[in-house]
Amino acid sequence: MTILDKIIEHKRREVADRQSLVPVKLLEKSLYMQAQPLSLRRYLQRDDLSGIIAEFKRKSPSKGFINPHAPVERTTLGYMQAGASALSVLTDTEFFGGKNEDLTTARRYNFCPILRKDFVVDEYQILEAKSIGADAVLLIAAVLTGEEVLRLGRLAKSLGLEVLLEIHNAEELDKTLHPDAVSLVGVNNRNLHDFSVSLDTSGELARRIPAEFVKVTESGLSSAAEIEALRAVGYQGFLIGETFMRHSRPEKACAALVQQLRQTEAITLL
Numbered sequence: 001m002t003i004l005d006k007i008i009e010h011k012r013r014e015v016a017d018r019q020s021l022v023p024v025k026l027l028e029k030s031l032y033m034q035a036q037p038l039s040l041r042r043y044l045q046r047d048d049l050s051g052i053i054a055e056f057k058r059k060s061p062s063k064g065f066i067n068p069h070a071p072v073e074r075t076t077l078g079y080m081q082a083g084a085s086a087l088s089v090l091t092d093t094e095f096f097g098g099k100n101e102d103l104t105t106a107r108r109y110n111f112c113p114i115l116r117k118d119f120v121v122d123e124y125q126i127l128e129a130k131s132i133g134a135d136a137v138l139l140i141a142a143v144l145t146g147e148e149v150l151r152l153g154r155l156a157k158s159l160g161l162e163v164l165l166e167i168h169n170a171e172e173l174d175k176t177l178h179p180d181a182v183s184l185v186g187v188n189n190r191n192l193h194d195f196s197v198s199l200d201t202s203g204e205l206a207r208r209i210p211a212e213f214v215k216v217t218e219s220g221l222s223s224a225a226e227i228e229a230l231r232a233v234g235y236q237g238f239l240i241g242e243t244f245m246r247h248s249r250p251e252k253a254c255a256a257l258v259q260q261l262r263q264t265e266a267i268t269l270l
């Protein structure tokens with residue numbers, strides 16, 4: 001059994017438990033209170049912003065504890081002030097040490113698109129994402145069929161949420177890329193079976209992603225040179241977690257990287 005199988009098995013149980021505590025009908029009633037979502041797609045297309053999606057991540061299956069006590073408020077607000085374009089908040093508790101409240105807190109403190117980073121297997125989680133103030137959700141092609149991506153993606157879209165479809169290879173892309181349901185495609189450089197990381201994955205898959213989708217490169221990014229190289233092949237979003245979170249002040253690491261980008265790239269970042 002791979003780590004991804006374990007995560008998904010646990011997630012199905014967790015979603016069932018949650019539904020028995022807060023039934024769909026009750027969750028749906030809370031949705032009307034949410035503000036108009038912000039478009040991750042549009043924020044990543046802005047050339048006055050860095051394109052960085054800064055992730056709040058306490059621990060991970062590949063690294064164990066990274067920064068278990070980082071405060072959500074200071075870190076996420078600091079990410080935004082540093083020049084990140086958007087936030088990613090891991091809400092999975094068992095494997096990543098996150099929780100829904102981390103996202104609601106980030107929402108309260110920030111005016112920027114927020115990606116709910118979790119392992120979606122059920123419609124319930126899409127409603128939940130909306131109810132906690134997310135603007136976008138992740139759908140992982142490795143654990144969903146094409147039909148499931150379409151169904152979950154259409155529900156997300158009907159609620160005003162954008163879908164970032166995560167792929168690791170061309171087969172996953174071909175199987176799940178539904179223009180009706182997906183607005184952004186994320187290439188994960190981390191092999192979720194053995195945790196090895198190769199930015200070549202993003203390099204190789206870039207040309208296979210149709211131009212209408214905003215391209216995001218995910219995992220293992222740590223330098224301005226890497227961002228520059230991937231921007232040159234068409235990426236507009238750069239999802240970065242561990243490189244920032246392993247510092248005692250993650251927001252300062254984000255600021256340092258944005259500063260490097262300002263110096264190395266021929267664009268004027270705000």
Ligand SMILES: O=C(O)c1ccccc1NCC(=O)[C@H](O)[C@H](O)COP(=O)(O)O
Nearest residue numbers: 060061062218219220221239240241242
């Ligand atoms: O990060 C992991 O170890 C991991 C293991 C299994 C499934 C997913 C995992 N990570 C989720 C992510 O997609 C990353 O948090 C995200 O891309 C940021 O990556 P990084 O910058 O390398 O922290």
